[in-house]
Amino acid sequence: MPNDYFAGIDVGSLSTEAVIVDSNKHLLSYSIVNTGINSSAAAEEALSEALQKAELPRNRIAKIIATGYGRAAVGAAHKRMTEITCHAAGAQQLFPEVRTVIDIGGQDSKVIHIGQDGQLVDFAMNDKCAAGTGRFLEIMAKRLEVKLEKLGDLALLAEKAVSISNTCTVFAESEVVSLVAQNHPIDEIIRGLHVAIVNRIWNQVQTVGVHGQVALTGGVALNRGVVNLLEEKLEQTLEIYSEPQIVGALGAAILASK
Amino acid sequence: MTTSDTRRDYLQNQKSSGRKLLGVFPAQFPRELLWAFNILPVEIWDPPVEIAQANAHLQPYICSIVRGGLELILQGKSSLVDGYLFPHTCDSLQNLASIVNDHLDTGKPCFFFYHPKAVDGQPAREFYRNQLTQLIDRLEQHFGSINIERLQECIQTSRRLYSQLNELFNLRKQGLLQITNSDFYATLRRSEFLWPTDYISELELLLTQKCVKPLPSRAVVLSGILPNPPEILSLLDQHKIRIAADDLLNGQRRMTFLPTNANDPLEAITDAYFAQPPCSTKDSAIAERLKHLQKLTVDSKSKGVIFNIIKFCEPELFDLPQLRAGLRSTGIPSLVIETEINQVLSGQIVTRLEAFLEMIGD
Numbered sequence: 016m017p018n019d020y021f022a023g024i025d026v027g028s029l030s031t032e033a034v035i036v037d038s039n040k041h042l043l044s045y046s047i048v049n050t051g052i053n054s055s056a057a058a059e060e061a062l063s064e065a066l067q068k069a070e071l072p073r074n075r076i077a078k079i080i081a082t083g084y085g086r087a088a089v090g091a092a093h094k095r096m097t098e099i100t101c102h103a104a105g106a107q108q109l110f111p112e113v114r115t116v117i118d119i120g121g122q123d124s125k126v127i128h129i130g131q132d133g134q135l136v137d138f139a140m141n142d143k144c145a146a147g148t149g150r151f152l153e154i155m156a157k158r159l160e161v162k163l164e165k166l167g168d169l170a171l172l173a174e175k176a177v178s179i180s181n182t183c184t185v186f187a188e189s190e191v192v193s194l195v196a197q198n199h200p201i202d203e204i205i206r207g208l209h210v211a212i213v214n215r216i217w218n219q220v221q222t223v224g225v226h227g228q229v230a231l232t233g234g235v236a237l238n239r240g241v242v243n244l245l246e247e248k249l250e251q252t253l254e255i256y257s258e259p260q261i262v263g264a265l266g267a268a269i270l271a272s273k
Numbered sequence: 274m275t276t277s278d279t280r281r282d283y284l285q286n287q288k289s290s291g292r293k294l295l296g297v298f299p300a301q302f303p304r305e306l307l308w309a310f311n312i313l314p315v316e317i318w319d320p321p322v323e324i325a326q327a328n329a330h331l332q333p334y335i336c337s338i339v340r341g342g343l344e345l346i347l348q349g350k351s352s353l354v355d356g357y358l359f360p361h362t363c364d365s366l367q368n369l370a371s372i373v374n375d376h377l378d379t380g381k382p383c384f385f386f387y388h389p390k391a392v393d394g395q396p397a398r399e400f401y402r403n404q405l406t407q408l409i410d411r412l413e414q415h416f417g418s419i420n421i422e423r424l425q426e427c428i429q430t431s432r433r434l435y436s437q438l439n440e441l442f443n444l445r446k447q448g449l450l451q452i453t454n455s456d457f458y459a460t461l462r463r464s465e466f467l468w469p470t471d472y473i474s475e476l477e478l479l480l481t482q483k484c485v486k487p488l489p490s491r492a493v494v495l496s497g498i499l500p501n502p503p504e505i506l507s508l509l510d511q512h513k514i515r516i517a518a519d520d521l522l523n524g525q526r527r528m529t530f531l532p533t534n535a536n537d538p539l540e541a542i543t544d545a546y547f548a549q550p551p552c553s554t555k556d557s558a559i560a561e562r563l564k565h566l567q568k569l570t571v572d573s574k575s576k577g578v579i580f581n582i583i584k585f586c587e588p589e590l591f592d593l594p595q596l597r598a599g600l601r602s603t604g605i606p607s608l609v610i611e612t613e614i615n616q617v618l619s620g621q622i623v624t625r626l627e628a629f630l631e632m633i634g635d
Contacts, residue, residue, distance in 0.1 A: 096627075099625075099631075135628065136606075137606065140621060140625050141621070
């Protein structure tokens, strides 16, 4: 049997995704697992699950590209590429008209300008700190005793946003504690946190510029509060794939197929 | 003396041979003058010290070059030097000079060198020459009279040294030097503490690495203050990327312009300073810096520019947005990374660098 399938594995700080495509770049299957403390094992688990869903044996995979912060730990990879290039390729595959990709992952966020052929033109990425990333929202949800998946909806319900002056996650957490103590409504604090994260992302957007249609990728794209505020800033509707976490892995698989 | 000798052993030997050592902070200073006094300048850029005591004297937004330099003195690890020289490179270094001179009892003399910022026109040249004279006067008070014939000899040595460096930079530009980025910049940085004739011997050795056919590698321009942390260089080596030209303050911005053959030695030194390329620490016009970077990129057939910025380096940070926009408008991609001089590269910085290399393609 020919080995004409391709895999992409995106090892992120919170989750690891694997995607399998055929030689026509059609998505056959995907999986999402927690990364945990062993990136290598998470990559293996994600790949096995995706293969199982596609009903393919391992030897039908011609090439694997690993991406994400844990890409170096993927022993099965034939090649490693950055998540910036892979998100660009994935977004280009899903939305050919898109020229700007905003990716908000667990540990970092990036804004990518892509050319007509999906090539990277420019990009900006957050610094070491967790401000403007999924981790920021995760920590705040925990502090406010709200489920992470409910955070965005609560932000939309608030009539106004409490101003959060710190974008540093550690300082913002202290600020939130003070705001709670001052009896500010929780939904207004949550909206304030969303405004803070979107402002942080907006700085990166301005570095690269807004070019054509914009796609939002990464787990934070599932947060309607962030989406809503970003769309207000951009004055356009964001293109969002139904499983926004897998766009990087999809891009890796697409690049493996080339 | 071989390349495997440690810096401290070398300095100890120099001192034992009767030479005086001067701890010199970055970046522009007339080294020929010091050599003529039989003084070895020992440059203090990135001492490998853990910052602890310096934090009591400096604000948190001061760069790690200044912080590390002060820490070195506070920890008593600069005991070998006979004094300090502070060129007027930026406000932070100027403040460091005040702290060391006015508030620390080091027992060693401090010298200052206020080179001009606006480097166009005759008044600037006169000011520079005046500063040279003042520095000589101050040095004579501590180290005896200068011998003008000796200074002339040092200028000739300097001409030889910088000619060789120019040849090496030229070979690097063409891909005709069989040496990694890491090894090249390690050798370049030995100029920060070697006596010039010893350094010339090392450069001669390096010139034997010349090859006939250009090596296959993609090229970039590296801009900033220092090629630190060294992991940047090894990462580029790993990806077979050659730094074909640099715009580093401790690289080509100051290391390629030799004194002229003017009869007056101070005029010869002045000529070299005024021939240097534009620099953020000299308040050069951004348009000039942009033109220089574009020329470096085109001449070296580089695919882009990497700005490696030391955190809180204000002179560099001020120019960046316009430099990047200007490069972009002429189709030259660029990347900015902010690093600390003695910290390992974070995963994010590695990703940025690798993404940039993927962006500039084959």
